[in-house]
Amino acid sequence: MQHQGELFSATPLDTLLFEKTAYRSGFTYVAGIDEAGRGPLAGPVMAAAVILPAGLSIIGVDDSKKLSPEKREKLFEIIMVQALSVGVGIIGPAEIDQVNILQATRRAMLAAVQQLSPQPDCLLIDGISTIGSTVPQKTIKKGDSLSLSIAAASIIAKVTRDRFMIEMDSRYPEYGFSQHKGYGSAAHLDAIRRLGPSPIHRLTFGGVKEYAVCPSS
Secondary structure (H helix, E strand, O other), rough: OOOOHOOOOOOOOOOOOHHHHHHHOOOEEEEEEEEEOOOEEEEOOHHHHEEOOOOOOOOOOHHHHHOOOHHHHHHHHHHHOOEEEEEEEEEEEHHHHHHHHHHHHHHHHHHHOOOOOOOOOEEEEEEOEEEEEEEEEEEOOHHHHHHHHOOOHHHHHHHHHHHHHHHHHHHHHHHHHHHOOOOOOHHHHHHHHHHHHOOOOOOOOOHHHHHOOOOOO
């Protein structure tokens, strides 16, 4: 059963309004879900799902893109301590190339939800795409700015992915992953032109496929 708009009207003035409405509708465990890494040319797409205690407000939590790396790291630690449950789903470059980035993102979100304990009975999802779950779900455009739970998930996903790409930098230092995290910066594109794709590049993405030995169709 999908719970639609009239139950979830929200204003950006209260980032707990979606959660409060869900609780009033009879739900107990409300999970916010967001992703990081849809756009990069390299590395996985990661999604996080976060269930916060009812009524909890964490000062400073916002869309991860609006926060400095230092602020994200601090809030990451706070969220991990305060949340009832946190799940992270990871879909790697090969699967992204196989199914496309939208489907890979949906799979990552579902995997994140499946890791939660307790399991949620309501999902608040950033964006416009639902996921393959029987749990009632609501998609929210710009949800990482409107829902505290989604904003918390955006921070978990972003920090986890950034840490992974920094680790990949030590494995493939010539690509500079610690600086651009796999996004298509000028330096990154130049490295791909000079060196060809690494094992963690997405071979179906423009800027990479042109330099693959056997480009995917």
